[in-house]
Amino acid sequence: MELNVFAGARRIALAVSGLWALGCLAYAVFSEPYVLPTFAVQTYGASPVPADNCESRDATKYLTVQAASSERVSIALCFIADRADNGSYLIPYREVVSAANPEAARVYTARKEALRQGAATDAARLTEYLLAMPIDSSEPRTVWMGSENDTEVRTYIDNLAASFRLSPSDIEWLQELKRQKLWEQWKQALQILFGGLAVGWAVTAGVGWIVRGFLGIPRGKDHRPV
Template sequence: MKINVFEGARRIALLLSIVATLIVVGLAVVFEPYVTRSYVADSPDAPFVKTESCDLDDVTVYANAVTPDGVEPSIRLCIPTMPYGDYGQRMFAVTKTDKRISVVDRYDDKADAYKLALEQRFRLTAADAAEIDSEASTLKRARWTDSLIGLAVGLAIFWACVWAIGWIVRGFAGIPRGRDNRPE
């Protein structure tokens, strides 16, 4: 029984190409885009205002939200702080009455309760949810495009290498182009 090494190599190369395609498509399917938003509440009763990012000294609270399309963005709520004391301590407002603002240290128990209340008070607006859905859709489309382009380039290079190796081996073995064995 004769073994056709070239046919075997072609089948292995085809199998590797199929496996690579399945892996790339599978990774593109399970990709969930990472969308972040930051909001700041300047005072306890102030509405949330979208911001580019939290300041370094701000207290950051992470909130949960889900858009109508099912996207779960990473929401950061920024609480501005003020310096006090000689050792770099920071404080922020937690309650506001007619003429008084109550402030606490960022590590105080009242601060933890305020952060929890702030997280529970947060709601995505319809406009922000639509913007997040649009960004997530754009990121998914970009992921698919990048994946398929990478797959096409990778497979083209792989098959060019397979062809080149076959051409070199046939040349050394004295096998004519288009054949898998020497003529008798």
């Protein structure tokens, strides 16, 4: 019995193509798309709003929140960094009385001098006095900023994260984001499926053409003509 190498190669290629197609479709159907919704606090005192992502200079807090009656989702809460006078990017964490207030201006000056002289106790006392002063909305807004790792900044971030809740519009946006990610997963799976099949069959046809050329077998035939 003569062995038909070309027929066997076609069957192997067909079987591999079938397994490839099943694997791609199984990935699209059974794999849960990775979704990490991001909400950003644009400025101090602002409510978190949906965002695309966080920059590396921003502060990020990961937490799990209730999305529906029986569903909890993981989200990223992003605190947008602002540029300080020295050029570095810091996280706004507390609004205080403005230096436009004459009394506050004197306290700011004394506090700055205490810090310059290294009088930590006096500086802390003056800081507490500033924090206790009422804020006048008619004066320029003054917001203190700090590094993400500062204790005051971490306390502000943790308190806001603990009080964060998804609104109905946020849940609707979240569902739309999931549908978008699912469609992207299907599109990627189909691209890999048809791209892999095209490459596989092109390689099979190319190898067959080369082998037939060496053996003197006409195109479309499995044997040399008698």
